Structures are given as C-alpha cells and as structure tokens.
Amino acid sequence: MDSLTQIVLGAAVGEATLGKKVGNKALLYGAIAGTIPDLDVIANFLTDTITAIELHRGFSHSIVFGVLLAPILGWLVNKLERKHNLGWKPWAKLFFLGLFTHPLLDAFTTWGTQLFWPFKVRLAFNSIFVIDPLYTLPFLLLTLVLLFYKRDSKMRRRLNIAGLGISTGYLILTLVIKEVVNQKFEQALNDxxxxxxxxxxxxxxxxxxxxxxxxxxxxxxxxxxxxxxxxxxxxxxxxxxxxxxxxxxxxxxxxxxxxxxxxxxxxxxxxxxxxxxxxxxxxxxxxxxxxxxxxxxxxxxxxxxxxxxxxxxxxxxxxxxxxxxxxxxxxxxx
Known part of the structure; x- marks a missing residue:
C-alpha cells in the first residue's frame, strides 16, 4: 500500500500496543515501524531495474526481517525513552507488530509480498489497489481524532479499535467482492x-x-x-x-x-x-x-x-x- 496508509496502520498498531503507557510516542514509533519495510525502494538507485523489482517487497517485507530488526529497534528506543522505564521488550513488540502488519497489508495487493522469505513464495490476494481511499481515509480520520484525547482515555482506545476494525473489515469485504467478481468472469467465459x-x-x-x-x-x-x-x-x-x-x-x-x-x-x-x-x-x-x-x-x-x-x-x-x-x-x- 502507499506510504500514508502504512504510516496510519503502523501508528494505530503502535497505539494499540503501548498507547496507554507512552501516549503519542506509541503513534510516532508505530508510524516509523510501518514505514521501514518500504525503504527497499533505495535499491532503485543502487542497482538495475530487474534486480530492484526482485528485491521489492522481498526480505524487508518478511517475518524474518521483523524478528531480526524488532529487538534492535526496541533496545535503541528503550535507550532513548529511558524515562518510561519499560525495558526493551515492550518496544520490540511494538516494532515487530508494525513491521509485520505492513507486509500483511501489502499481501492484499497485486504485487504481494514475500512474507515467508527466504522461501520463494509471493503472497498476493489481489483484492485491493495500492491506493484505496475507502480503506485509508476513515482510518486516517479516526487516528487523527484520537490525538485529542489523553492516553488513558477510554474514547481514545475506542477510536483506535474502530479504526483498526473498520479497515480490517474493509479488507475482508474486498475478498468477498473478489469472489463475486471471479464468478462473474467465469460465468461470462462459460457463456x-x-x-x-x-x-x-x-x-x-x-x-x-x-x-x-x-x-x-x-x-x-x-x-x-x-x-x-x-x-x-x-x-x-x-x-x-x-x-x-x-x-x-x-x-x-x-x-x-x-x-x-x-x-x-x-x-x-x-x-x-x-x-x-x-x-x-x-x-x-x-x-x-x-x-x-x-x-x-x-x-x-x-x-x-x-x-x-x-x-x-x-x-x-x-x-x-x-x-x-x-x-x-x-x-x-x-
């Protein structure tokens, strides 16, 4: 998905993980986690076209990448945010979930992701375009509104749950629509x-x-x-x-x-x-x-x-x- 969508998803995941403990910092670090996998676009400037295509949504969009990078980022952020006294593990959990949900969302697109790298299996459900306002805009609005509530507010939690729930529900709906559409095409071919x-x-x-x-x-x-x-x-x-x-x-x-x-x-x-x-x-x-x-x-x-x-x-x-x-x-x- 596009960068804005991944930032919103990462922020919401961060809020769900540590929002009650660190407030808006959870949104910030979640957004960063949701952005990191797409840094593989740097390959476009360092290598040839075909290699860059092969690398896109590869290792950086895998479970292995999240497992390896999350503890490092968790340790680093724990050093930066010592005042919260959380230890590195809660931060590592936030980063892993942000790094994992990014390729999971991308798996619904046509390009798909190599979520199970190093196995050469590209997961692509082909049910949503890389930019879809119906997915992003309600999610973005709810995430922005929750910023105006204190970190221990019940309304803040409800808004975040609503954003995650509505966006996930829409993804499921795209799969249902796809199945209906497949039947339409198959029937036309048979007719x-x-x-x-x-x-x-x-x-x-x-x-x-x-x-x-x-x-x-x-x-x-x-x-x-x-x-x-x-x-x-x-x-x-x-x-x-x-x-x-x-x-x-x-x-x-x-x-x-x-x-x-x-x-x-x-x-x-x-x-x-x-x-x-x-x-x-x-x-x-x-x-x-x-x-x-x-x-x-x-x-x-x-x-x-x-x-x-x-x-x-x-x-x-x-x-x-x-x-x-x-x-x-x-x-x-x-």
Missing part, C-alpha cells in the same frame, strides 16, 4: 464458450467497484473489465502471446528473470525494431486518441550480449485520463 487455463482478477486503481481480469488461453491472453453496476455482457479483448515470435528474446537470462517475476503473465513484442516486455498483472492504461498501453512496460535493449530492461515512464496526462475513464467505467455498461 461465450471460451476455453481457458488460468484467470487472474484485481481491482482497478482507487476502487473496488471496478475490476480487471487477465485470462490465459492456449495462444492468447484475454483482458476484460467488470463494474459492479454493469448490466451488459462482459467483453474480452484478445492479445496474442507471441511466444514463437519472441523466442529470440526469451533465451536471455534477464528476460527469463522478468518472466519469473510476472509468474507467466507477460507478452514480448517487437515494435519498430525495438523489443518490449509487458507485465500483464497490472492491466492497461487508456490514453486519449491513442491505443492503451500496459502499466508496466519495459524496453529491452541488448548491450554486449546482455539485456537491459528500462521501464517506460507514465505521464501525468496518462494518470489524469485514466482517472476520468475509471469514473465513467464505474457507472456501469448498460
């Missing part, structure tokens, strides 16, 4: 007599009212969307896999690494003498007066017998148009 081997669904940006789907067939991928307000049949767009045409690129180790990252949801295409790698997991971005493009597209360049991948940037104009199209599409297709 249209489309044979498929795999299906993956995820919410559109900023909402759980509009969903996207990738469907794998023998030679192609089908891509479709569905609004909870749709009454018209679901329409599927076909995108050829191009496996035979892209064999020359698939032999390169760096391309194979990208293929592994996408868990098989990819297309490699040559356009105007340049090769592009599309990660299908995050869907298409519509453009005004131009064909849509895949949200995560990488230019593949061969340099000294090796492939270098460079992500194609998205513009502010693309983002603004996407938001306008999402709003129109949420209204439903009659």
């Amino acid at each position: 249209q007599q489309i044979a498929y081997s795999n299906i993956s669904t995820r919410p559109a940006p900023l909402t759980t009212l509009l969903w996207n789907a990738n469907i794998e067939t023998a030679d192609s991928y089908l891509i479709a969307d569905y609004s909870l307000f749709d009454t018209a049949p679901i329409r599927f767009e076909t995108y050829p896999k191009n496996r035979k045409e892209s064999t020359i690129m698939m032999k390169f180790p760096n391309v194979q690494r990208l293929m592994t990252i996408t868990e098989g949801w990819f297309i490699i295409e040559q356009k105007m003498d340049q090769w592009y790698f599309y990660d299908l997991r995050f869907g298409l971005v519509p453009r005004k007066d131009q064909p849509p493009f895949f949200a995560f597209t990488y230019l593949l360049e061969e340099i000294n017998g090796r492939i270098r991948a460079t992500e194609t940037p998205k513009t502010e104009r693309d983002a603004n148009y996407l938001l306008s199209q999402i709003w129109e599409r949420i209204k439903g297709r009659p």
Whole structure:
C-alpha cells in the first residue's frame, strides 16, 4: 500500500500496543515501524531495474526481517525513552507488530509480498489497489481524532479499535467482492464458450467497484473489465502471446528473470525494431486518441550480449485520463 496508509496502520498498531503507557510516542514509533519495510525502494538507485523489482517487497517485507530488526529497534528506543522505564521488550513488540502488519497489508495487493522469505513464495490476494481511499481515509480520520484525547482515555482506545476494525473489515469485504467478481468472469467465459487455463482478477486503481481480469488461453491472453453496476455482457479483448515470435528474446537470462517475476503473465513484442516486455498483472492504461498501453512496460535493449530492461515512464496526462475513464467505467455498461 502507499506510504500514508502504512504510516496510519503502523501508528494505530503502535497505539494499540503501548498507547496507554507512552501516549503519542506509541503513534510516532508505530508510524516509523510501518514505514521501514518500504525503504527497499533505495535499491532503485543502487542497482538495475530487474534486480530492484526482485528485491521489492522481498526480505524487508518478511517475518524474518521483523524478528531480526524488532529487538534492535526496541533496545535503541528503550535507550532513548529511558524515562518510561519499560525495558526493551515492550518496544520490540511494538516494532515487530508494525513491521509485520505492513507486509500483511501489502499481501492484499497485486504485487504481494514475500512474507515467508527466504522461501520463494509471493503472497498476493489481489483484492485491493495500492491506493484505496475507502480503506485509508476513515482510518486516517479516526487516528487523527484520537490525538485529542489523553492516553488513558477510554474514547481514545475506542477510536483506535474502530479504526483498526473498520479497515480490517474493509479488507475482508474486498475478498468477498473478489469472489463475486471471479464468478462473474467465469460465468461470462462459460457463456461465450471460451476455453481457458488460468484467470487472474484485481481491482482497478482507487476502487473496488471496478475490476480487471487477465485470462490465459492456449495462444492468447484475454483482458476484460467488470463494474459492479454493469448490466451488459462482459467483453474480452484478445492479445496474442507471441511466444514463437519472441523466442529470440526469451533465451536471455534477464528476460527469463522478468518472466519469473510476472509468474507467466507477460507478452514480448517487437515494435519498430525495438523489443518490449509487458507485465500483464497490472492491466492497461487508456490514453486519449491513442491505443492503451500496459502499466508496466519495459524496453529491452541488448548491450554486449546482455539485456537491459528500462521501464517506460507514465505521464501525468496518462494518470489524469485514466482517472476520468475509471469514473465513467464505474457507472456501469448498460
């Protein structure tokens, strides 16, 4: 999830752990704990694109990371906050819970997390977008309001419990909605007599009212969307896999690494003498007066017998148009 959401979650977890004993300091250190796992973005500046993708939400988003780092941070903060005389263990508990709930929340997104690192298992429920106002805003409001109450106030505790409860309830609701949406897509495929081997669904940006789907067939991928307000049949767009045409690129180790990252949801295409790698997991971005493009597209360049991948940037104009199209599409297709 986005940084603000993780800060709010970390602060609420900190409050639930030590708020009654240390007041707003619990919110502060909880927010810090909720931020730390995302420092793995530093890899973007220190290594190549593919390695940075592999490291993202890896070790820093694992239980092992929390177990190793929490005692160190607990000992350090206990030294800084000697006046509270808590010892290092309560602080370590706060940090572990903050470090653990961060990747647990991220597991509900499409990218997922390697919560069980070093095992190469990425946990991804695909039920919430990385930014979802319905999750964040009520949680944020309740967390801000509790700041105006004393640390031993019953109302402060109730507000924090409400924030944690409402946000958790919303996460559970996204799983229920996802199951309903999956059934809609599967029924549409059966009604249209489309044979498929795999299906993956995820919410559109900023909402759980509009969903996207990738469907794998023998030679192609089908891509479709569905609004909870749709009454018209679901329409599927076909995108050829191009496996035979892209064999020359698939032999390169760096391309194979990208293929592994996408868990098989990819297309490699040559356009105007340049090769592009599309990660299908995050869907298409519509453009005004131009064909849509895949949200995560990488230019593949061969340099000294090796492939270098460079992500194609998205513009502010693309983002603004996407938001306008999402709003129109949420209204439903009659």
